[in-house]
Structure formats: structure tokens, C-alpha cells
Amino acid sequence: MKKVVKFGGSSLASAEQFQKVANIIHSDDNRRYVVPSAPGKRFSDDTKVTDMLYACYHLAEADKDFKKELSAIAERYQEIIDGLSLTLSLKDEFKTIEKNFKEKAGENYAASRGEYLNGIIMAAYLGYEFVDAAEVIRFKDNGDFDAEVTNEILGQRLAGIERAVIPGFYGSYAGGKVKTFSRGGSDVTGSIVARAVKADVYENWTDVSGFLVADPRIIENPEAIETITYRELRELSYMGASVLHEDAIFPVRREGIPINIRNTNKPEDEGTWIVESTCQKSKYVITGVAGKKGFCSVNIEKAMMNSEIGFGRKVLQAFEDYGISFEHVPSGIDTMTVFVHQDEFIDKEQKVVSAIHRLADPDAVDIEADLALIAVVGRGMKSTRGTAGRIFSALAHANVNVKMIDQGSSELNIIIGVANDDFETAIKAIYDIFVIARI
Ligand code: ASP
Numbered sequence: 414m415k416k417v418v419k420f421g422g423s424s425l426a427s428a429e430q431f432q433k434v435a436n437i438i439h440s441d442d443n444r445r446y447v448v449p450s451a452p453g454k455r456f457s458d459d460t461k462v463t464d465m466l467y468a469c470y471h472l473a474e475a476d477k478d479f480k481k482e483l484s485a486i487a488e489r490y491q492e493i494i495d496g497l498s499l500t501l502s503l504k505d506e507f508k509t510i511e512k513n514f515k516e517k518a519g520e521n522y523a524a525s526r527g528e529y530l531n532g533i534i535m536a537a538y539l540g541y542e543f544v545d546a547a548e549v550i551r552f553k554d555n556g557d558f559d560a561e562v563t564n565e566i567l568g569q570r571l572a573g574i575e576r577a578v579i580p581g582f583y584g585s586y587a588g589g590k591v592k593t594f595s596r597g598g599s600d601v602t603g604s605i606v607a608r609a610v611k612a613d614v615y616e617n618w619t620d621v622s623g624f625l626v627a628d629p630r631i632i633e634n635p636e637a638i639e640t641i642t643y644r645e646l647r648e649l650s651y652m653g654a655s656v657l658h659e660d661a662i663f664p665v666r667r668e669g670i671p672i673n674i675r676n677t678n679k680p681e682d683e684g685t686w687i688v689e690s691t692c693q694k695s696k697y698v699i700t701g702v703a704g705k706k707g708f709c710s711v712n713i714e715k716a717m718m719n720s721e722i723g724f725g726r727k728v729l730q731a732f733e734d735y736g737i738s739f740e741h742v743p744s745g746i747d748t749m750t751v752f753v754h755q756d757e758f759i760d761k762e763q764k765v766v767s768a769i770h771r772l773a774d775p776d777a778v779d780i781e782a783d784l785a786l787i788a789v790v791g792r793g794m795k796s797t798r799g800t801a802g803r804i805f806s807a808l809a810h811a812n813v814n815v816k817m818i819d820q821g822s823s824e825l826n827i828i829i830g831v832a833n834d835d836f837e838t839a840i841k842a843i844y845d846i847f848v849i850a851r852i
Pocket of ligand 1: 450
């Protein structure tokens with residue numbers, strides 16, 4: 414059995430965290446390929462090493478002195494090295510980094526050093542081989558990740574190595590120039606490595622015991638989800654629930670490798686399993702609830718809209734012409750509503766409204782602002798009667814006015830539109846009815 418284990422920044426922020434990580438790795442012989450992030454925050458107003466690197470490089474780029482800032486980064490690593498009683502020295506590495514910063518090696522190179530250096534320490538501490546991600550993770554000239562070439566290079570390289578540390582977050586173009594994924598991209602690296610070695614499990618270790626049923630900033634101590642499908646996860650992540658980088662799903666999904674989200678500080682917790690499909694029922698009718706504020710709705714009215722072929726296309730054309738993507742389009746007989754992100758829309762609203770008039774000739778266009786969308790997600794909803802009824806009676810009891818309802822044809826989610834001000838109350842009401850009351 415082969416497991417790929419990725420550890421996030423908070424799991425590797427100090428020597429003490431490194432020790433916990435090593436215990437986790439040593440407690441299961443199958444944990445053979447390790448993907449570390451850069452050191453994250455040690456306390457709430459600490460700075461992540463990645464952010465320190467960006468700031469430091471911006472000074473270098475502006476031809477300002479960055480010695481102090483680079484020394485502060487070196488100290489973060491030295492503290493870890495000393496705390497682990499390693500004899501390793503990163504002096505030469507920092508000399509090279511300083512030289513490359515002066516030569517303006519680029520922001521991507523700068524940010525990648527966080528994972529690179531942490532990988533060197535991790536490999537020395539575990540006694541595993543260090544494999545530089547720049548040699549095995551490849552990007553195309555247009556900046557897209559090159560999945561197939563990477564899978565071949567990485568698969569071949571790791572085939573000959575029993576245990577290795579591969580730093581997360583970056584790779585390189587064919588010419589060797591370093592390129593990073595977007596922020597949080599070590600999750601993606603872990604998934605890529607899992608695919609390349611055909612792992613049985615991709616364990617993603619973080620600082621929470623899995624994917625939570627609801628946002629902990631709204632619900633105190635929400636329950637963790639035991640098992641979630643990729644599709645459910647996508648719905649919840651899209652609505653802002655984030656534990657895992659969105660692109661981390663694709664590489665393992667292709668191979669049918671499950672992801673297990675685990676807590677470095679509570680390794681005894683089983684965490685959340687993310688799988689393609691399952692016959693395991695979720696503990697509650699809903700798997701999770703998440704949402705986002707900051708939408709507005711554009712309501713378009715036209716008598717006899719139902720019989721006018723092409724009306725919807727013309728309306729959506731107006732949004733497309735101004736580069737605005739729409740989120741939901743619920744419709745009635747003579748009405749159609751388009752939900753958009755308020756901040757994307759606000760500067761262009763009058764132009765879009767006149768384009769709608771020009772293209773579709775409606776009777777009236779009405780805009781409503783400050784709305785929130787909430788997704789209630791659950792594979793269990795398909796086979797349970799009355800879920801929508803329970804949601805709406807809970808919202809009615811909580812005095813929340815529902816402005817929009819949209820149930821996807823997959824019966825996997827119900828999207829509800831409410832006023833921004835009702836957002837937290839609505840999430841609480843939904844959580845209470847399904848999780849606390851378990852109705
Ligand atoms: N260190 C990078 C970041 O802070 C990547 C990662 O942690 O996954 O975004």
C-alpha cells in the first residue's frame with residue numbers, strides 16, 4: 414500500500430509541528446511520499462513564510478535593500494533546524510536565493526523557496542530522498558499545468574525511490590524557469606504525486622479535522638463531514654467552503670484515488686473522506702451548507718416571454734458582451750432573473766441594462782442588490798422526501814424571507830437566495846434543523 418501525505422503550512426510552522434508530522438509519518442509505513450508546504454502561521458497574527466518571501470522579493474524588484482527581510486526568513490528556518498537538533502545548514506541556499514533575488518529571478522521563484530527549503534529540512538529530518546519539484550512538475554509555455562508530461566516524468570522518477578519528499582506549490586517550464594500554482598497550491602502537488610505513484614490514498618493533513626458541515630465562523634464547533642463525494646465538494650467549495658485547493662481534485666479523480674483530510678493536531682480523528690461515489694449514507698440528510706454574500710439579481714419582465722424563442726439568449730448576450738459571468742438564472746412565465754456578483758456588475762450595470770433593452774426589448778428591468786446565495790448540498794436529498802419543505806419551514810421560523818429557490822436537476826443541491834443581512838440567520842436555521850434537531 415502507498416500513501417501520499419501532504420502537510421499544510423500550519424502543520425509545519427515550527428519544530429514542534431515538524432515533530433508531530435514525523436510521528437504521523439512514522440506511525441504508518443505506507444506513508445512514503447511526503448509533500449510539504451512552506452511554514453505557515455505559528456500564532457494568529459504571525460506571517461506565513463510565503464508572504465514574507467513575496468514582500469522580500471518586492472523590495473528586491475524595486476532595487477531596495479532586502480537583507481533584513483531575508484534574514485528574518487532565514488531565522489524562521491533556523492529555528493526549526495535548531496528545534497529538531499539537525500546539523501543541516503541552509504547558508505549556501507540563502508546565498509543563492511539572495512543572488513537570484515538581486516538578478517530578479519521572478520515572484521514565482523521567490524514564493525517557491527518557502528516549500529523548497531522546508532522540503533530540504535523535512536527530507537533531512539525523515540531521512541527520505543529530496544526530489545526538487547522543479548525537476549518533475551512541468552508547466553506548458555502558456556502557463557497551464559502540463560498534466561501528462563508531469564505524470565510521465567514524475568512517475569518514472571518516483572518509481573525508483575522508496576520514500577521521498579517533494580515540495581509542494583511549484584514546478585517549472587521546460588526551460589527550467591520556476592512557476593508556482595495559485596495560492597494553496599501544495600494541495601495540487603499532493604494530488605499530482607498521488608496520481609503519479611498510483612497511491613491508494615492521498616492524505617491531506619491540515620489544522621481542522623476534515624471538511625465541516627458549515628462555516629465555523631457562523632456555527633460554533635460544527636460537525637465534520639465523514640464522507641463527501643467530489644461533486645458535493647465542488648458545490649460546497651464553489652460557495653466558499655475551503656479546505657482544499659479546487660484543482661486538487663482533478664489528478665486523483667482520474668485515478669479514483671480517495672482523499673482523506675486529516676488534522677495534524679488530532680491525528681486520532683478520522684477526518685473527511687473525499688470519494689468519487691459511495692453507498693455510505695451521510696450522517697444527516699444534508700452533507701453540508703455553505704454560501705456567499707455579495708450578489709445582485711437583475712429581474713427582466715416581458716409579457717409573453719414564454720413564447721418568444723431566443724429571449725434568454727439575447728438577455729445573456731448582454732452580460733457576455735460586458736464580460737460578466739452569471740451564477741443562476743431562475744425563470745417564470747414572463748420573468749427571468751439573472752444572478753451576478755455585485756462587485757463585477759456594479760460599474761457596468763447601466764451599460765448592461767441598456768444592452769438588455771437593445772437586444773431583448775423587455776417591458777421592465779429591475780435590479781436588486783445585497784443578496785446572498787446559500788447552497789444546501791447532499792447526495793441524501795435525492796432519496797429523502799420533504800427536504801425542501803424542511804429547509805423553508807426552518808427559514809420561515811427564523812423570519813428569513815426567501816428571494817430565490819433553485820434546485821439543480823441532479824437533486825444534489827438546493828440554492829436559496831436571501832438578503833445579505835439574513836445570511837447568517839439562514840445558515841444557522843438550516844444547520845439547526847438538519848444537524849442539531851436531526852429532522
Ligand atoms: N505556501 C503556499 C501558500 O501559502 C502554498 C501552500 O501552502 O499550499 O499559498
